[in-house]
Amino acid sequence: MKIEAEIKNIKKVLVSDDRFYQIPDYQRPYSWDKDNLSDLIDDLITSYKENKEENYFCGSLVLVNNESDGRYDIIDGQQRTTSFTILACVIRDLYLSKLSPKAKKFVSNAIQDEFESEKRKLKFLTNEQYQIDFEETVLKEIKFQKVKNVEKAFPDNKYLQNAHFLKLFLEERIDEQCIDIDDFTLWLFENVVMTVITCPSQDSAIQIFNVLNDRGMPLSSIDILKSSLMRDLKSKEDRNAFNAKWEAINADLKFGDFDLDA
Structure with a gap:
């Protein structure tokens, strides 16, 4: 495609x-x-x-x-x-x-x-x-x-x-x-x-997003890492569980706008 x-x-x-x-x-x-x-x-x-x-x-x-x-x-x-x-x-x-x-x-x-x-x-x-x-x-x-x-x-x-x-x-x-x-x-x-x-x-979409998105905030490296990991999970239940755990860790560590490329 x-x-x-x-x-x-x-x-x-x-x-x-x-x-x-x-x-x-x-x-x-x-x-x-x-x-x-x-x-x-x-x-x-x-x-x-x-x-x-x-x-x-x-x-x-x-x-x-x-x-x-x-x-x-x-x-x-x-x-x-x-x-x-x-x-x-x-x-x-x-x-x-x-x-x-x-x-x-x-x-x-x-x-x-x-x-x-x-x-x-x-x-x-x-x-x-x-x-x-x-x-x-x-x-x-x-x-x-x-x-x-x-x-x-x-x-x-x-x-x-x-x-x-x-x-x-x-x-x-x-x-x-x-x-x-x-x-x-x-x-x-x-x-x-x-x-x-x-x-x-998703990879090609995120590349296009970061090129086009000149007014909002581009996806950070943390967002992209999360997306890449979730993409390998096959079931919706696994994705939901992963997302809940990720958000809990994110809240504790307070990544915020931290970028892996920084």
């Missing part, structure tokens, strides 16, 4: 493509914050208002086919993919009655495969440690609450925090700009594009 690269819109990535995604165990947790989401919504609204007929490019998605799990591991693009999945849930729970059948289908199928109700057919699974919170509080239904401080209200759930932030930013921009939410949702799925790179191995 060769490295394949293609420009795909969000509809193709999350709705139409026969691909299901997951975050590999060695990846850092989802970490986008309020400022990242504000910038994302501002960029999307500006592009929609000023260059509606053109595509909006939002970065890369680097994948490896994990045949043992029947999903594609996301090596690069976790923050964007997670945030777009949360955004789809926010649109669903705020504006569903205002969406056309086409937009409704885009939103629902970006979260859950149309023909399967099983958990394995959720389009996107985050790190297993956080999946239950993500699934119960965001993917199934977001129960929005009026709170003064989102971080303090949901201190251990970054997904629910960001759902509330996206609600705030989206509602503000929609009202300020008098935007038709149905038209914006269709544009979001059809005109927001990513470079999707599918790699034959």
Whole structure:
């Protein structure tokens, strides 16, 4: 298998493509914050208002086919993919009655495969440690609450925090700009594009990730060592046990940003 690269819109990535995604165990947790989401919504609204007929490019998605799990591991693009999945849930729970059948289908199928109700057919699974919170509080239904401080209200759930932030930013921009939410949702799925790179191995994917990732933190040597060791474990139970032990040791030794190449 060769490295394949293609420009795909969000509809193709999350709705139409026969691909299901997951975050590999060695990846850092989802970490986008309020400022990242504000910038994302501002960029999307500006592009929609000023260059509606053109595509909006939002970065890369680097994948490896994990045949043992029947999903594609996301090596690069976790923050964007997670945030777009949360955004789809926010649109669903705020504006569903205002969406056309086409937009409704885009939103629902970006979260859950149309023909399967099983958990394995959720389009996107985050790190297993956080999946239950993500699934119960965001993917199934977001129960929005009026709170003064989102971080303090949901201190251990970054997904629910960001759902509330996206609600705030989206509602503000929609009202300020008098935007038709149905038209914006269709544009979001059809005109927001990513470079999707599918790699034959984790090694090639990590090399591409470190070349492309000029804004975030590249995988450290500790992350790469962990990935290499986990790759040799055949069963999911062994990988889970290894990951739990690794995280316990990492917490005790406090590797942090330590790099073997330093």
